[in-house]
Amino acid sequence: xxxxxxxxxxxxxxxxxxxxxxxxxxxxxxxxxxxxxxxxxxxxxxxxxxxxxxxxxxxxxxxxxxxxxxxxxxxxxxxxxxxxxxxxxxxxxxxxxxxxxxxxxxxxxxxxxxxxxxxxxxxxxxxxxxxxxxxxxxxxxxxxxxxxxxxxxxxxxxxxxxxxxxxxxxxxxxxxxxxxxxxxxxxxxxxxxxxxxxxxxxxxxxxxxxxxxxxxxxxxxxxxxxxxxxxxxxxxxxxxxxxxxxxxxxxxxxxxxxxxxxxxxxxxxxxxxxxxxxxxxxxxxxxxxxxxxxxxxxxxxxxxxxxxxxxxxxxxxxxxxxxxxxxxxxxxxxxxxxxxxxxxxxxxxxxxxxxxxxxxxxxxxxxxxxxxxxxxxxxxxxxxxxxxxxxxxxxxxxxxxxxxxxxxxxxxxxxxxxxxxxxxxxxxxxxxxxxxxxxxxxxxxxxxx
Amino acid sequence: xxxxxxxxxxxxxxxxxxxxxxxxxxxxxxxxxxxxxxxxxxxxxxxxxxxxxxxxxxxxxxxxxxxxxxxxxxxxxxxxxxxxxxxxxxxxxxxxxxxxxxxxxxxxxxxxxxxxxxxxxxxxxxxxxxxxxxxxxxxxxxxxxxxxxxxxxxxxxxxxxxxxxxxxxxxxxxxxxxxxxxxxxxxxxxxxxxxxxxxxxxxxxxxxxxxxxxxxxxxxxxxxxxxxxxxxxxxxxxxxxxxxxxxxxxxxxxxxxxxxxxxxxxxxxxxxxxxxxxxxxxxx
Numbered sequence: 001x002x003x004x005x006x007x008x009x010x011x012x013x014x015x016x017x018x019x020x021x022x023x024x025x026x027x028x029x030x031x032x033x034x035x036x037x038x039x040x041x042x043x044x045x046x047x048x049x050x051x052x053x054x055x056x057x058x059x060x061x062x063x064x065x066x067x068x069x070x071x072x073x074x075x076x077x078x079x080x081x082x083x084x085x086x087x088x089x090x091x092x093x094x095x096x097x098x099x100x101x102x103x104x105x106x107x108x109x110x111x112x113x114x115x116x117x118x119x120x121x122x123x124x125x126x127x128x129x130x131x132x133x134x135x136x137x138x139x140x141x142x143x144x145x146x147x148x149x150x151x152x153x154x155x156x157x158x159x160x161x162x163x164x165x166x167x168x169x170x171x172x173x174x175x176x177x178x179x180x181x182x183x184x185x186x187x188x189x190x191x192x193x194x195x196x197x198x199x200x201x202x203x204x205x206x207x208x209x210x211x212x213x214x215x216x217x218x219x220x221x222x223x224x225x226x227x228x229x230x231x232x233x234x235x236x237x238x239x240x241x242x243x244x245x246x247x248x249x250x251x252x253x254x255x256x257x258x259x260x261x262x263x264x265x266x267x268x269x270x271x272x273x274x275x276x277x278x279x280x281x282x283x284x285x286x287x288x289x290x291x292x293x294x295x296x297x298x299x300x301x302x303x304x305x306x307x308x309x310x311x312x313x314x315x316x317x318x319x320x321x322x323x324x325x326x327x328x329x330x331x332x333x334x335x336x337x338x339x340x341x342x343x344x345x346x347x348x349x350x351x352x353x354x355x356x357x358x359x360x361x362x363x364x365x366x367x368x369x370x371x372x373x374x375x376x377x378x379x380x381x382x383x384x385x386x387x388x389x390x391x392x393x394x395x396x397x398x399x400x401x402x403x404x405x406x407x408x409x410x411x412x413x414x415x416x417x418x419x420x421x422x423x424x425x426x427x428x429x430x431x432x433x434x435x436x437x438x439x440x441x442x443x444x445x446x447x448x449x
Numbered sequence: 450x451x452x453x454x455x456x457x458x459x460x461x462x463x464x465x466x467x468x469x470x471x472x473x474x475x476x477x478x479x480x481x482x483x484x485x486x487x488x489x490x491x492x493x494x495x496x497x498x499x500x501x502x503x504x505x506x507x508x509x510x511x512x513x514x515x516x517x518x519x520x521x522x523x524x525x526x527x528x529x530x531x532x533x534x535x536x537x538x539x540x541x542x543x544x545x546x547x548x549x550x551x552x553x554x555x556x557x558x559x560x561x562x563x564x565x566x567x568x569x570x571x572x573x574x575x576x577x578x579x580x581x582x583x584x585x586x587x588x589x590x591x592x593x594x595x596x597x598x599x600x601x602x603x604x605x606x607x608x609x610x611x612x613x614x615x616x617x618x619x620x621x622x623x624x625x626x627x628x629x630x631x632x633x634x635x636x637x638x639x640x641x642x643x644x645x646x647x648x649x650x651x652x653x654x655x656x657x658x659x660x661x662x663x664x665x666x667x668x669x670x671x672x673x674x675x676x677x678x679x680x681x682x683x684x685x686x687x688x689x690x691x692x693x694x695x696x697x698x699x700x701x702x703x704x705x706x707x708x709x710x711x712x713x714x715x716x717x718x719x720x721x722x723x724x725x726x727x728x729x730x731x732x733x
Contacts, residue, residue, distance in 0.1 A: 030563065030564075032560070086490065162582055163582070164584070165576060165579070165582075165583070165584060165585055166576075166581065166582075168565070168569075168573075169573050169576055171563070172559060172560070172563045172565055172570070172573070173554065173558070173559045173573070175523070175528050175552075175554055175558060176552060176554055176573070176625075177576075178526075178527070178528055179526045179527075179528060179547075179550075179552040180547060180552075180574075180576060180577040180629070181547045181577050182576065182577075182581075223564065226564055227564050227566070227609040228564050228565065228566060228569075229564050229565065231564075232564050
């Protein structure tokens with residue numbers, strides 16, 4: 001891979017576009033109106049065309065004003081159709097932006113044949129060409145696109161910093177905001193203007209597909225990792241940066257591994273964005289698939305361990321012999337943990353042995369004193385629940401065991417004390433309810449829940 | 450406690466009346482509604498509502514689903530457009546009296562996965578006093594913390610709101626209203642989906658607010674608790690069926706009028722209004 005100043009230029013332009021989109025787009029995600037990014041990115045076309053036709057200028061300022069107007073119109077039409085027609089918001093957006101996009105195309109084709117708007121460029125952008133179109137600023141030659149993007153990014157940043165409190169309030173609870181005198185609608189339309197302006201500024205360099213991706217992806221990914229608005233916005237910036245750098249690097253390296261020439265940076269950025277979303281869905285803490293699977297496994301293990309102890313306890317109570325490993329390690333299903341497999345049970349047995357709650361002796365496994373203490377508490381919970389459920393009258397004697405078998409895993413010492421009030425000495429099956437173990441104050445933590 | 454409190458209003462009016470006479474002004478009403486009509490797509494949701502609420506009491510608002518209870522609160526707070534009518538808060542339009550009023554929306558009306566801490570949510574109650582563009586300051590957070598303390602949520606300040614139970618979330622909404630330190634509270638189903646402990650805590654809070662001379666309006670569903678929770682009752686079904694002290698208006702007759710089928714003719718007419726004359730559109 002050979003890196004030139006052109007590559008640096010491309011990455012910087014791509015990064016600034018992505019970061020500007022991410023900053024403003026995160027609010028669309030938070031307000032559950034992500035489709036608005038899609039809608040406005042199409043609907044700005046007639047705004048741009050009309051601005052050109054009226055002003056006869058391709059000046060950036062003129063185009064941005066046209067786009068801003070189109071953005072406000074999109075939001076207003078969407079609201080109008082949504083309310084007047086009792087149409088859902090997504091459908092209303094779909095109607096508005098396709099119509100406006102079509103009007104834009106007609107305007108361009110009919111009246112502005114001379115204007116150079118290349119459809120290919122609209123979709124994919126031409127970020128690779130941006131470093132070539134440069135102007136000198138204070139003796140340094142900078143890409144023209146970068147200057148425009150930097151100005152828009154600065155405007156977005158100012159907007160968000162100044163109105164941070166108001167954006168936060170109206171995004172969370174628009175009705176309350178209005179009740180205390182903050183004009184939610186004004187902020188909504190101001191946000192739409194910023195979205196439209198950002199889209200148009202980014203559009204020319206990176207194309208509409210990437211713009212839509214960068215409006216939404218950073219906010220979605222960041223929301224999986226963060227719990228505050230400001231950290232969400234910061235994380236979104238990091239994701240945008242990652243996509244820009246990662247996108248360009250893969251665009252100029254990966255195709256060559258397979259003997260092709262370089263591919264489009266904007267296209268690759270969008271692909272990288274998709275990969276980042278997938279990775280985040282798997283790896284995000286707590287809300288990610290991996291974290292949830294881990295949590296499930298942990299609960300399964302805890303339930304398996306507790307079931308093991310109680311089983312040994314029951315055998316001991318009957319005065320039975322030590323239990324063989326084969327019998328102890330078998331499949332069980334539990335409503336809390338799902339199915340606990342032989343593997344789960346094997347691991348559970350191993351852990352309990354290591355913790356010194358179960359020991360192996362002649363003929364099989366037995367509880368140790370520590371194990372017996374825990375098991376007594378669990379068995380007590382189990383039988384207290386059976387008594388309680390039976391006394392409540394809505395569970396038959398034959399059924400109470402299964403419910404109690406789930407509940408015993410999530411019963412704290414405090415709950416046990418509550419259950420004990422009004423319970424007799426035996427459960428509904430006539431088996432004795434063991435006394436609270438001396439360690440009851442020490443409370444075993446309920447099965448990881 | 451409720452029994453003790455019930456005695457007070459009996460002696461208080463004469464004093465209030467005396468004060469009012471001395472000041473040669475009528476006793477102020479926290480909420481006066483005149484001819485209020487609100488419609489969603491021509492179909493009236495509230496029709497010709499008139500009421501003058503009593504100052505310094507807890508007023509329950511009951512009625513069947515779709516009776517316009519929430520809409521009444523939203524209409525008072527200018528959150529939905531009115532077809533006709535006027536609302537005054539202590540004699541002036543709501544827009545001039547915002548600082549006197551706190552609104553507690555239904556808990557389900559917001560997204561509890563939104564990335565905000567419990568403390569920052571409560572601090573939102575102070576945004577009006579901060580005004581536009583001014584950032585949240587340390588003093589704002591401290592005031593919010595004090596409000597959380599009042600509802601027993603001080604230990605949860607740093608929690609993300611999605612980690613809290615329904616009852617705790619409801620307490621946060623109340624704390625946000627308390628932080629505003631208003632004179633009048635409008636609460637939309639504060640008891641919906643909360644645990645028994647929270648319900649008791651909320652009732653206690655309402656009584657404390659009344660003790661401090663505040664007026665509280667509570668949209669409520671559970672008819673069992675009407676007598677013990679409220680001083681006044683507004684029975685609503687599209688129109689005001691009855692309004693006054695609970696002991697007087699909470700009668701079988703009024704319940705029948707509010708919840709019973711007596712209003713079917715009116716309902717049909719209202720549906721017809723939604724469709725328009727001669728129309729055959731859907732009636733929702």
